[in-house]
Amino acid sequence: MKTTVKPKVGLALGAGGARGLAHIGVLKAFESHGIEVDLLAGSSMGSLIAALYANGIEPRMMEKLAVNLKRKHWLDVIVPNLGFVAGEKIKELIRLLTHGKHIEQLNKELAIVATDIETGERVVFREGPIDRAVRASISIPGIFVPERVDGRLLVDGGVIDRVPITVTREMGADIVIAVDVAQFDTRMKVTSIFDVIAQTIDVMEREILRHRMLAADLVIRPNVGHYSSIAYAAIEEIIAEGERTALAYVEQVKELIDKWEATT
Numbered sequence: 205m206k207t208t209v210k211p212k213v214g215l216a217l218g219a220g221g222a223r224g225l226a227h228i229g230v231l232k233a234f235e236s237h238g239i240e241v242d243l244l245a246g247s248s249m250g251s252l253i254a255a256l257y258a259n260g261i262e263p264r265m266m267e268k269l270a271v272n273l274k275r276k277h278w279l280d281v282i283v284p285n286l287g288f289v290a291g292e293k294i295k296e297l298i299r300l301l302t303h304g305k306h307i308e309q310l311n312k313e314l315a316i317v318a319t320d321i322e323t324g325e326r327v328v329f330r331e332g333p334i335d336r337a338v339r340a341s342i343s344i345p346g347i348f349v350p351e352r353v354d355g356r357l358l359v360d361g362g363v364i365d366r367v368p369i370t371v372t373r374e375m376g377a378d379i380v381i382a383v384d385v386a387q388f389d390t391r392m393k394v395t396s397i398f399d400v401i402a403q404t405i406d407v408m409e410r411e412i413l414r415h416r417m418l419a420a421d422l423v424i425r426p427n428v429g430h431y432s433s434i435a436y437a438a439i440e441e442i443i444a445e446g447e448r449t450a451l452a453y454v455e456q457v458k459e460l461i462d463k464w465e466a467t468t
Contacts, residue, residue, distance in 0.1 A: 211464040212242040213457075214377025216369045216420065217250030219362025220385035221344070221433025222442065224249025225270055226426040229446025230383050231263040237454045239461075243313035243375050245368040247361030250383070251316040251341035252298065255334050258312040259302045269301075270439050289348045291339055299335035307331050315375055316341050317361030317368045321350055326364045328371055369419045379460050382420040385428050385446075421460055424453050 217227045227250060234241060246254035256266055280293040307314050308331045316329040318340040329337035340351035340358035350357045365371065372380045426449040428442050 209465065209468050211378035211461055211468070212376055213240065213461065214243045214245070214372040214375060214380045215241045215254070216367050216372040216380060216382040217244060217246040217254050218367035218382070218384045218386065219248030219250055219360060220428070221249055222436050222438070223385040223428040223431050223433055224253065225439055225442045226385050226428050226446030226449075227253040227383055228263050228266045228270065229426070229443040229448070230424060230450040231257055232267070232443075233447045233450035233454060234457070235263060237458075239454065239457055241312065243372065243377055245315040245317065245371040245375060246341070247317045247365055247368050248342050248344070250367070251338050251361060254314055255298070255302055255310075255316065255338050258310040258314040259305065259334075260311050261301065267440075267443050270443070285349070288346075291343065291348050291351065294342070295335050295339040298338050299333075302334040305334055307334055307337060310334075313375055315368065315371050317365050317371060318343070318351075318358040319361055319363040320356045321345065321359045322357050324364070326361075327356065327358060373419055378464055380420045380422075381457065382423045383446075384423060384425050422453065422456060424450055426450075
């Protein structure tokens with residue numbers, strides 16, 4: 205009797221600031237249809253959602269946290285030096301939500317991507333404190349003060365790898381599902397210095413990513429491009445759009461799994 209071998213399903217969650225909350229909706233859709241994710245890799249906001257999920261926090265609880273969390277709980281604005289936001293409050297919040305764990309202690313395999321701003325190299329965390337790795341990965345240049353880790357000055361993982369598809373494959377995923385929450389074919393209104401910084405990074409990341417998408421088995425793109433990456437007032441709408449879009453791909457994901465099992 206043939207024993208069915210299940211594929212390792214990997215999820216690559218991309219950068220996008222507030223738009224990255226759509227990842228919560230994607231996870232809600234997968235869970236509601238019994239699609240199990242075995243490993244995750246994330247950049248920027250994708251790293252935060254991936255870390256919480258790998259620690260066993262359910263998507264519905266993440267949604268409640270996102271909706272009810274006030275800016276004062278995670279935003280510590282300072283006199284600008286290397287950034288406007290110190291990032292210590294959000295680092296402490298991440299430590300609290302992940303119970304002070306290290307990456308290697310999580311329920312699911314996890315990789316967090318950051319960028320060494322001094323060398324331009326990609327830095328992938330597979331072990332060590334979660335709060336430190338995520339804090340580095342979400343450090344939008346010019347907004348957050350960079351995180352110094354082991355002598356390296358680290359910023360947003362999206363600068364070098366917006367949707368960490370190749371990292372997910374390198375982790376051993378048999379099926380790689382990428383979730384891209386970038387702005388596509390949408391004119392974004394720029395009204396502040398934060399919009400200028402975020403939009404500049406968006407444009408740069410978009411060009412870098414074009415050649416990497418081919419490495420994914422499936423790319424899910426929630427229609428959240430019309431939201432600003434700092435639009436934390438539209439949380440529920442962004443999450444709902446992530447769920448709606450992912451639901452349209454559920455059968456395709458199941459077909460990928462079935463096809464892999466049939467040929468193994």
